[in-house]
Amino acid sequence: MWNSKRLILAHFWFAFAGFGIALLLGEWQMFIRSPLAAWISDPDLYYRSVTAHGTTMAYVLPTLVAMGFGYFVTEQALKRPMIGLHWAWLGWGLAVLGTISAIVPVALGRASVLYTFYPPMVGNAFYYIGIVLVVLGSWIWVALMAVNLYRWKRDNPGAPVPFPMFATVAGAYLWGWTAVGAALELLFQIMPVALGWRDTIDAGLARVFFSWTLHAIVYFWLMPTYIAYYTIVPRAIGGRLFSDTMGRIAFALFLVAAMPIGIHHAFEDPQVGAGFKYLHSVFTGVVAIPTLLTVFTICASVEIAGRLRGGRGVLGWLKALPWLNPAMLGTALSFVMLGFGGAGGLINMSYQLDATIHNTQWVTGHFHLIFAGAIVIMYFVIAYDIWPHLTGRALGCFGLMRAQLWLWGIGMIVLTFPWHWVGILGMPRRMAFYDYTNPALASLAMPVIMSVIGGAILVVSGALLFLVLLRGQFAPRSEPEAYRFSVAVRPPHRVPAALNGMGLWVGLMIALTIVNYGFPIAHAIATPGTAVPAVMVGERP
Amino acid sequence: MSEERVAALRNRWFTTSIGITAAITLVGFVVGFLWLPLSHPSDRFRGAWDAICSAAGLLNKPSSSEQIVTANYPTTRVEVIPHMLDSADAVSIGRGATLALRCTMCHGARGLSQANSPNLAGQYPIVIYKQLMDFKTGARGSAVMAPLVADLTASDMRDLAAYYAYLPRITDSGTGRSMPRIVASGAPLRGIAPCGACHGEVGAKAGAAWLEGQPVAYLHTQLEAFASNARHNDIDEQMRNVARAMTPQEIDAASRYYAEHP
Numbered sequence: 050m051w052n053s054k055r056l057i058l059a060h061f062w063f064a065f066a067g068f069g070i071a072l073l074l075g076e077w078q079m080f081i082r083s084p085l086a087a088w089i090s091d092p093d094l095y096y097r098s099v100t101a102h103g104t105t106m107a108y109v110l111p112t113l114v115a116m117g118f119g120y121f122v123t124e125q126a127l128k129r130p131m132i133g134l135h136w137a138w139l140g141w142g143l144a145v146l147g148t149i150s151a152i153v154p155v156a157l158g159r160a161s162v163l164y165t166f167y168p169p170m171v172g173n174a175f176y177y178i179g180i181v182l183v184v185l186g187s188w189i190w191v192a193l194m195a196v197n198l199y200r201w202k203r204d205n206p207g208a209p210v211p212f213p214m215f216a217t218v219a220g221a222y223l224w225g226w227t228a229v230g231a232a233l234e235l236l237f238q239i240m241p242v243a244l245g246w247r248d249t250i251d252a253g254l255a256r257v258f259f260s261w262t263l264h265a266i267v268y269f270w271l272m273p274t275y276i277a278y279y280t281i282v283p284r285a286i287g288g289r290l291f292s293d294t295m296g297r298i299a300f301a302l303f304l305v306a307a308m309p310i311g312i313h314h315a316f317e318d319p320q321v322g323a324g325f326k327y328l329h330s331v332f333t334g335v336v337a338i339p340t341l342l343t344v345f346t347i348c349a350s351v352e353i354a355g356r357l358r359g360g361r362g363v364l365g366w367l368k369a370l371p372w373l374n375p376a377m378l379g380t381a382l383s384f385v386m387l388g389f390g391g392a393g394g395l396i397n398m399s400y401q402l403d404a405t406i407h408n409t410q411w412v413t414g415h416f417h418l419i420f421a422g423a424i425v426i427m428y429f430v431i432a433y434d435i436w437p438h439l440t441g442r443a444l445g446c447f448g449l450m451r452a453q454l455w456l457w458g459i460g461m462i463v464l465t466f467p468w469h470w471v472g473i474l475g476m477p478r479r480m481a482f483y484d485y486t487n488p489a490l491a492s493l494a495m496p497v498i499m500s501v502i503g504g505a506i507l508v509v510s511g512a513l514l515f516l517v518l519l520r521g522q523f524a525p526r527s528e529p530e531a532y533r534f535s536v537a538v539r540p541p542h543r544v545p546a547a548l549n550g551m552g553l554w555v556g557l558m559i560a561l562t563i564v565n566y567g568f569p570i571a572h573a574i575a576t577p578g579t580a581v582p583a584v585m586v587g588e589r590p
Numbered sequence: 591m592s593e594e595r596v597a598a599l600r601n602r603w604f605t606t607s608i609g610i611t612a613a614i615t616l617v618g619f620v621v622g623f624l625w626l627p628l629s630h631p632s633d634r635f636r637g638a639w640d641a642i643c644s645a646a647g648l649l650n651k652p653s654s655s656e657q658i659v660t661a662n663y664p665t666t667r668v669e670v671i672p673h674m675l676d677s678a679d680a681v682s683i684g685r686g687a688t689l690a691l692r693c694t695m696c697h698g699a700r701g702l703s704q705a706n707s708p709n710l711a712g713q714y715p716i717v718i719y720k721q722l723m724d725f726k727t728g729a730r731g732s733a734v735m736a737p738l739v740a741d742l743t744a745s746d747m748r749d750l751a752a753y754y755a756y757l758p759r760i761t762d763s764g765t766g767r768s769m770p771r772i773v774a775s776g777a778p779l780r781g782i783a784p785c786g787a788c789h790g791e792v793g794a795k796a797g798a799a800w801l802e803g804q805p806v807a808y809l810h811t812q813l814e815a816f817a818s819n820a821r822h823n824d825i826d827e828q829m830r831n832v833a834r835a836m837t838p839q840e841i842d843a844a845s846r847y848y849a850e851h852p
């Protein structure tokens with residue numbers, strides 16, 4: 050066992066290094082377009098920064114965390130050495146190479162297209178090649194997760210697959226399939242133009258392909274967080290997982306329902322029929338079911354911990370919880386942000402309400418609250434939890450960890466609440482320059498300044514993260530006890546076959562994708578005259 | 591201990607999960623493709639199938655009562671595609687140089703005009719080509735230019751474009767005037783993107799001209815012509831939408847900045 054420590058550390062360090070740089074870029078963006086700074090007069094610098102920030106935060110950070118954590122779970126949950134270590138290193142190498150290949154043209158101003166690509170804008174080919182390499186690296190991970198599970202099941206016929214592995218493989222399959230949409234967009238729409246083989250692009254079709262990826266990618270980002278809720282938190286706070294079966298059902302449902310709903314990102318797109326927009330809304334509603342199952346299960350598990358620690362009465366168990374424990378604190382902050390973010394999401398997913406906040410800063414606020422807030426804070430918790438097992442050195446500074454998590458939670462709320470607010474006031478997103486001297490924008494000045502302050506708090510929190518991890522790297526060696534995942538109240542002895550493998554759920558995921566996306570895609574391909582000339586970005590003749 | 595089969599009708603997980611998924615999909619289809627469209631008061635469908643097609647996103651033929659708006663003036667016929675004129679060779683440039691002999695009296699011997707005609711040296715080939723084509727079709731009106739292009743073929747125009755693109759631009763006179771706000775940042779509240787985002791300092795968009803060093807009177811006239819719709823050959827009203835929203839002071843500042851900038 051334990052042949053992948055360096056591999057996992059390499060994944061986390063690369064993810065966090067990118068995160069650190071992108072965090073600074075984010076705050077710089079907040080600052081220079083706020084009333085606090087004189088306008089830099091070059092919007093291109095701003096869009097370079099936004100592209101680098103988004104690409105790193107959305108593709109590099111979560112992908113590498115999911116991969117690294119997935120390898121960790123594979124060894125620790127299956128309790129045997131991982132198969133395919135060399136392949137895993139190859140996947141990591143591709144991700145690193147891809148990141149560099151993507152970021153260089155962005156830094157040179159040749160690919161300021163933002164991470165969602167926005168055809169008909171087309172930038173330098175190396176940007177897209179880099180993204181494809183990152184995705185290829187992550188697909189190696191998907192394959193390795195599948196192979197490791199398959200071999201384990203073959204060697205342990207009929208035994209229940211450990212829940213952490215079940216959940217990890219669900220996340221891997223979700224990613225493997227959802228990345229196909231963006232891959233199709235890149236390979237068949239954008240790259241031929243970027244490479245100079247074609248001059249026109251069907252922007253509508255490309256957007257539909259991207260929406261295929263865009264919703265479920267959020268659930269892919271979410272997977273490590275949810276896995277941590279179920280498999281780390283109850284153990285870390287001295288409790289038990291309320292129900293193993295409930296967890297399996299939740300992840301199975303994520304697989305089925307998170308995927309075929311992305312057209313809710315194209316509500317304002319004329320090329321998609323209203324009927325399909327409705328259908329995707331319905332399934333967006335269905336995704337709430339596994340989310341609520343999770344909230345229920347985790348709250349119940351936490352209550353168990355409170356009662357095991359001597360809490361009594363209706364609310365007394367809350368007081369008995371180990372609030373000083375970083376896992377407890379991180380989860381609580383994560384839930385608060387998930388609650389607010391989820392409430393905001395209800396507005397985005399409603400066809401009519403969406404029209405009022407479409408393309409405003411509300412949307413930026415929303416996805417920062419959910420992703421950068423609720424999700425990423427648990428990445429920190431995961432790192433704190435598994436670090437001693439990777440480095441063989443204890444992480445002693447709990448005070449610093451708590452400060453880091455508190456600052457992340459508070460900073461994210463100070464950042465995003467004003468963002469939501471100015472969005473309601475109509476402040477558009479993806480703009481480099483706002484003239485606050487104009488009376489029409491004067492009321493935005495204060496909330497925007499608050500957001501800048503929120504961002505500054507996040508930068509301090511990011512610095513603390515590095516402090517904690519670096520101190521851990523130099524602490525004296527100590528042999529940590531064997532790693533444990535949460536144990537369920539009733540550990541499973543036998544699991545229904547449907548909840549012991551992915552076949553049924555992957556089948557439903559693919560079938561629903563075909564039903565929900567097949568016609569819109571076929572229709573867009575078959576409609577003539579929809580291609581428009583590409584707009585080359587960053588070319589200066 | 592061998593596992594039970596998942597994909598079997600006897601397996602309740604299998605039948606239930608597929609059943610529920612199919613039921614949700616079916617209800618979603620009925621509501622989204624029939625009930626909602628048919629209960630929408632403003633849409634008049636000729637029956638259920640029509641409603642389904644519309645909800646699926648199929649394009650309806652406009653009914654005869656709907657008016658299709660078309661411009662009552664000639665619009666450009668040129669489709670601008672980036673890189674469309676990239677592959678000029680020396681022969682083309684040479685032919686262009688010969689054809690350009692009749693242009694020198696107004697546009698200068700090396701494409702740099704002494705009078706208030708626009709400079710052509712170093713202009714993007716797509717711009718030269720498109721403007722010549724527009725003069726010829728009447729999309730851009732000019733009593734001076736129209737007769738001069740009447741007998742030019744498309745391939746002549748490509749050669750002229752290659753030749754002028756090949757000539758060196760006016761060189762920097764070193765006046766370091768700072769960019770006026772309208773050029774550097776546009777006016778977002780009025781929907782004006784920075785001029786430089788299309789015209790070269792920040793990004794170059796195919797079809798937008800190189801403006802630096804053009805005579806101030808020429809720039810001024812063109813901006814006012816766009817604003818008043820007297821010039822209307824820009825695709826999708828890209829430049830008219832900008833110019834209409836500009837104040838006279840901004841037109842002044844932008845013209846002077848570009849004229850004095852090189």
Ligand SMILES: [Cu+2]
Binds near residue numbers: 264311313314
């Ligand atoms: Cu979504």
